[in-house]
Amino acid sequence: MKKLNRRSFLKGGLAGGAAIAAVGASKQAVAGTHNFGGYPDSMGVLVDLTKCVGCRTCEAACNKEQDLPEPDKAFDDPSVFEERREGGLPRRTTEKAYTVVQKYDVPGREHPLFRKVQCNHCNEPACLTSCFVNAYKKTPEGAVIYDKTVCVGCRTCMVACPFYIPAYSYSSAINPVVKKCIMCYDTRLKFGRPPACVEACPQEVMTFGKRKDLLKLAHQRISDKPDAYVDHVYGENEVGGTAWMYLSDVPFDKIGYDTHLGTQPIISYVKEFLGMVPMVLTIWPALFTGFHLLSNRKDALKNDDNKS
Template structure:
């Protein structure tokens, strides 16, 4: 086979792979969630920042011991980057952050974990189908097929998926799994919900939780902001929040709108599988051209591959 034909075949194969990957990535862009899916209502007016939920998650998912003990209040002052609050990592699927709000006598605590979106951007952006949405509401991740492209990290509007940089041989994405395998699929609440001493976390059918949340807002005028975060944001999420202060003061993104995020990033994410497919072919072409020039064959248009080229 000639170099030119070999290169053409490589590019053609990559183009075909690109079309296949791109179509597969967005084939299920509109999942519409599951009407009978479960969820959790987080009432931040009840949270006292005890971090029991962090400890329960750590034990349930058999995660490494934290850098700071779960009863160490100094953890609230710790940040991975200057000026930023703690975020979820490969070793912590949920974290609680403290916010000092001007005019409020007590700090407000916010629990952060995967929100298990009804129409997950991580799922629809993954071109190897490493994500699935279960009927119970959990967004699950299969590390056996993950290729480490981290497209899901770019797509997630809540900045949740964390990358396992600690492993050079198995660098995969880590995040909250809603305790699906050990609890959720058996009708049991997640470990973090079960342990909460203040009943700040309420587990149940998502539709019922929405009713409970609005009932609390109506029955307690002045206690809550008149909004249930996660009810409609980006098509809705399984984890929803009630707050006594404006959500933007607790680092919630209040500009997301109701349309699933995937509708706004399809063009960008579509280029990711294309790059991954074409890049090897481009390097192959560069290598062949360099070899061709090295052997002084640049003047020949279609020269057969020599034995020394095959070695």
């Protein structure tokens, strides 16, 4: 250190700083992005839970369309509704099932309420924004798809998803990847056709259309029959809005929906940190160089004395 004069010091400091700045530069853009409201003409699905009878035809259709492995039980076997995973929770999406129907016995309701669970295809998906290999993509059609050929398997998307949707093929040793509903993008949505589950549903529980039209329809249904629905379209604003939205006659928090998610997309909770990154990259080198110069002032003075 003694031999280090200011010039060589600056050289070293700049080289280090430049290397890091190069690494961090791409992040600067992120800090400035504001909320993305979704593609204007993206498609969506309105799910009217009051209409679902729990026949699980959607599950069977999904299994066939997505070429998923044979289920553990037949798709007309109602015993799956009583299955409980850890914590007494109902079935959830898995690597073998991109959609599942859950049954809720609601006190005071004559019949059980059935709830279809699958990826909600967020406008600003948490999975997408958390992925460090950019595997996810929100298509203009509205689907959240992913490229399994680049998935490293860090599973941050599963941590980030507020709806607990992405599953992972843990059973594979060679090629484990994330598994989730892609709204039948490859086989249907891309060609303007509705997802297989929507088409298969006998009850037309699900309405497929442009998201903005579905929103109007949803509010129309509520105002037409105010007694038949709670006045809330789940997914209209949750975590920045989702392509899949829900109508129910039972308050959503009673049937397993998280009603505390807020209206901000998940990325907005991360932005404070992301915004700080370029600041650290810029300020730290100067700040600590200054500290160094100050704390070594005596050495420097001594050197100057020696020279003169």
